[in-house]
Amino acid sequence: MKGVFLCLLSALFVGLYNNLYAQVLPSAIGGKILTESRLPAEASTVVLLKYQDSSIVNSEITGKSGLIKFTGLEPGSYLLFIGKIGFIKTYRGPFQLLGGQTLVIDDILLKPDTKQLKEVSIISTRPEVEVKPGKIILNIPNSLIATGSSVYDILRESPGVRIDNNNNINIIGRQDALITIDGKPTNLSGDDLMSILKSMQSNTIDRIELITSGSTRDDASAGGIVNIVLNKGNNIGANATITGTAGYGKYYKGAAGVVFNDRTDKFNIFGSYNNSNNKSFHDFTTDRLINYNQLLSDYHVDYNAIQLNHNNNFSLGTDYFISPNQTIGFLVSGSIIDDSFTKNNNLKIFNQSVPDSTIIANSDVKRHITRFNYNLNYKGKLDKAGKTLTANFNYNTVNRTSAEYIVNDFFNPDGTTYRAPLLLQNLSPSNIHIWIAKVDFTDPLTKTSSLDAGFKYSNVISNNDLVFGPLVNGAYTSDPAFSNHFIYTENVNAAYVNYTNKYNKFNFDIGLRAEQTAATGNSMTLNHVVSSNYTDLFPHILFTYKKDDKNEFSLSYNRGITRPVYDKLNPFLYYTDLYDYAAGNPYLKPEYSNTVEISYNYNKEFITTLYSNIVTDAASFNFVEQNDTSKVNINTNINFGKIYNYGIRFFAPVTFANWWNANFNVDAAYQRYIAYPANGNLNKGTQDVVLTSTQHFIISKTLSAEIYGKYETPSFYGINQFKSYYNVDASIGKTLFDKRGNIRLSVTDIFNTLRDRSRINYENLDMSIIDKRESQVARLTFTYRFGKTTLKAIAPHHPGNEEEQKRTLASN
Numbered sequence: 001m002k003g004v005f006l007c008l009l010s011a012l013f014v015g016l017y018n019n020l021y022a023q024v025l026p027s028a029i030g031g032k033i034l035t036e037s038r039l040p041a042e043a044s045t046v047v048l049l050k051y052q053d054s055s056i057v058n059s060e061i062t063g064k065s066g067l068i069k070f071t072g073l074e075p076g077s078y079l080l081f082i083g084k085i086g087f088i089k090t091y092r093g094p095f096q097l098l099g100g101q102t103l104v105i106d107d108i109l110l111k112p113d114t115k116q117l118k119e120v121s122i123i124s125t126r127p128e129v130e131v132k133p134g135k136i137i138l139n140i141p142n143s144l145i146a147t148g149s150s151v152y153d154i155l156r157e158s159p160g161v162r163i164d165n166n167n168n169i170n171i172i173g174r175q176d177a178l179i180t181i182d183g184k185p186t187n188l189s190g191d192d193l194m195s196i197l198k199s200m201q202s203n204t205i206d207r208i209e210l211i212t213s214g215s216t217r218d219d220a221s222a223g224g225i226v227n228i229v230l231n232k233g234n235n236i237g238a239n240a241t242i243t244g245t246a247g248y249g250k251y252y253k254g255a256a257g258v259v260f261n262d263r264t265d266k267f268n269i270f271g272s273y274n275n276s277n278n279k280s281f282h283d284f285t286t287d288r289l290i291n292y293n294q295l296l297s298d299y300h301v302d303y304n305a306i307q308l309n310h311n312n313n314f315s316l317g318t319d320y321f322i323s324p325n326q327t328i329g330f331l332v333s334g335s336i337i338d339d340s341f342t343k344n345n346n347l348k349i350f351n352q353s354v355p356d357s358t359i360i361a362n363s364d365v366k367r368h369i370t371r372f373n374y375n376l377n378y379k380g381k382l383d384k385a386g387k388t389l390t391a392n393f394n395y396n397t398v399n400r401t402s403a404e405y406i407v408n409d410f411f412n413p414d415g416t417t418y419r420a421p422l423l424l425q426n427l428s429p430s431n432i433h434i435w436i437a438k439v440d441f442t443d444p445l446t447k448t449s450s451l452d453a454g455f456k457y458s459n460v461i462s463n464n465d466l467v468f469g470p471l472v473n474g475a476y477t478s479d480p481a482f483s484n485h486f487i488y489t490e491n492v493n494a495a496y497v498n499y500t501n502k503y504n505k506f507n508f509d510i511g512l513r514a515e516q517t518a519a520t521g522n523s524m525t526l527n528h529v530v531s532s533n534y535t536d537l538f539p540h541i542l543f544t545y546k547k548d549d550k551n552e553f554s555l556s557y558n559r560g561i562t563r564p565v566y567d568k569l570n571p572f573l574y575y576t577d578l579y580d581y582a583a584g585n586p587y588l589k590p591e592y593s594n595t596v597e598i599s600y601n602y603n604k605e606f607i608t609t610l611y612s613n614i615v616t617d618a619a620s621f622n623f624v625e626q627n628d629t630s631k632v633n634i635n636t637n638i639n640f641g642k643i644y645n646y647g648i649r650f651f652a653p654v655t656f657a658n659w660w661n662a663n664f665n666v667d668a669a670y671q672r673y674i675a676y677p678a679n680g681n682l683n684k685g686t687q688d689v690v691l692t693s694t695q696h697f698i699i700s701k702t703l704s705a706e707i708y709g710k711y712e713t714p715s716f717y718g719i720n721q722f723k724s725y726y727n728v729d730a731s732i733g734k735t736l737f738d739k740r741g742n743i744r745l746s747v748t749d750i751f752n753t754l755r756d757r758s759r760i761n762y763e764n765l766d767m768s769i770i771d772k773r774e775s776q777v778a779r780l781t782f783t784y785r786f787g788k789t790t791l792k793a794i795a796p797h798h799p800g801n802e803e804e805q806k807r808t809l810a811s812n
Helices: 002-022 151-156 190-199 802-806
Strands: 028-035 045-050 056-061 067-071 076-083 090-097 102-104 108-110 129-132 135-139 169-172 178-181 205-211 225-230 237-248 252-263 267-292 295-323 326-351 354-381 388-411 417-427 430-443 449-472 484-503 506-523 528-546 551-562 573-577 580-583 591-602 606-616 623-626 633-636 641-657 660-675 683-698 703-712 715-717 720-722 725-736 741-748 756-762 765-773 777-786
Touching (some): 056 067, 129 641, 151 190, 354 573, 449 573
Parallel strands (some): 028 102, 580 633
Antiparallel strands (some): 045 076, 129 135, 237 252, 237 777, 252 267, 326 354, 388 430, 417 449, 430 449, 449 484, 484 506, 506 528, 528 551, 551 591, 573 580, 606 641, 623 633, 660 683, 683 703, 703 725, 720 756, 756 765
């Protein structure tokens, strides 16, 4: 099968190559750019202009040979503009080009610019935050607070982004956002996704896109999309940036990494490597009250865990520029994660407030995860009208081994034991294979309109084992009540069409996406199969009215889907202690959303958005089931009911002085949760307000500081009532070595206030929770950049396997 696939793939690219080259016209202009010493002027920017109106026809960056060549030209008169750092800008021409002619011009010599005493740095004109209809763009190289930060830190402080204590990332209500890196999924979620995001440093990031109203070209994500666009390393020549971080909270933190590229006129080789070592803690306390048969019991749990995380995150890729209009590329990326956990779960049981017994579960966990993604991509411009074809082929694997050994000790109130220790083994290996093929076509019908169409094929196989059982006669055994072998297969076929047009001051973006899903969950041990087959339509509408250069209004509608992460479908019963378990649900269905947004954008900076988001078959939050007789508590996911979410978002950048500016973000919502009758009688309305602000201070030309603050009012989510919370971060940074270096001191959660405090009082469940992860950490980061500063912008690459990788979950 793989051989057939590779043959078909090779035939596709050969056909494309031959077909596209056949369309190139023979007319061309070529030559050589040299310095006064007649050496090749590498990294010169050469722009071909029409002589009549100076409109840009094409541009090139010279390679090591200094040669340039523009092909596929129409007869006419042309100019050349040549620019290079440290040299005087030069125009040459006009050159009269005849039909079918290949004109070789005389060598062009560049003169040094004697006024330039130092190397010139290119300063980006992109604002730190760009606001567009349905999208906020964070330009990371322009952010002071981002320097030396991890992607996790940047997201946690981004406007409109919420990361809860369970490491769920939300930008639309409480629905899980689709997390993509350069358009490709991370393959991980929960704690393992956080490990990846914490190991990725800001020097590897170009921008982060927060998309609440995506087009039909994107996966139909109900919770929006957080797209992290990597710095591909498009600088001419050889370039690299190194970063090192040392930190300390309650325990040590450390990270080091490099991002590099070497670009010529035909190739761009780029890559990155980051290594991180972190020690952290996770504590939580629960009180579960059970009132049954006139007996009030309190099951009080103190859980303490220490995690050691060693993460290697890497990428290596190359782009080959077949011609100015065609590029083929290959990228391999991945991570190797080694985690170890030391857990202590102390359960104290009280009956009528009188101590009854204590069960202490101590365990050690060793976990190894490898994630590899292979991507082959092509992008070509088919004709002078601008028709483009993009193709992506991905193969992704996630392999995990996990071994946990648990010792349960049982004590009476006086400290004596009432039974022998119970020793348990918990082995949970898994491997996931994902194959993706995605093709996109764009046809600019007119100067103001275009048509996009494409398809996507996805095939997933998730193979999971759980071997759980006690130690009997010196050997661990498998308990059939817990052990299982589960194989999940899923095939999703998607196709879309999208039309955009501009008429006077109006912009229209209308599309439709269709997705057909066939899935099967096979519990091999239980000989039980669950199958599903469904087809959905996802319309997208975006109307924009641009009154003038400063005032813009937009209206959007999107229908989306959130399929369960693969791990939530496994029918396994995961052990915490004898009275607490977590369980997957093979009958879990996707949740659907309908989102409407009305936005007003002033001066491309201030944006106010009214939104409505209605979720059916809501399943993104945990649901707790309690058996009053056995006192056993099971944490799982179900299709609970409907969520109605109505609110207003406001984002405003404000400049108070030339040394002080700030961003303010407000999200105020009214939410109503309605349970399906089978899940209880919940019908609750609640309010939620989130306030965030980032203050920027320029102390001197090389010294800057930032303060970030967040506050959230008491809120209700699922069946949990949360208390309010706030946190404050601060950082100060200094540029060094002629702006090539930067050192930054940052402190997160200065007042150590970041924790979840909640209570569940629903049906027969009455439980209070305090959940605290390590958040108060000081870090010192140094960054240094080698190489040149001449830039050539290249569009970000989106391999197209975002949705599948988001749903690949490896949990604790």
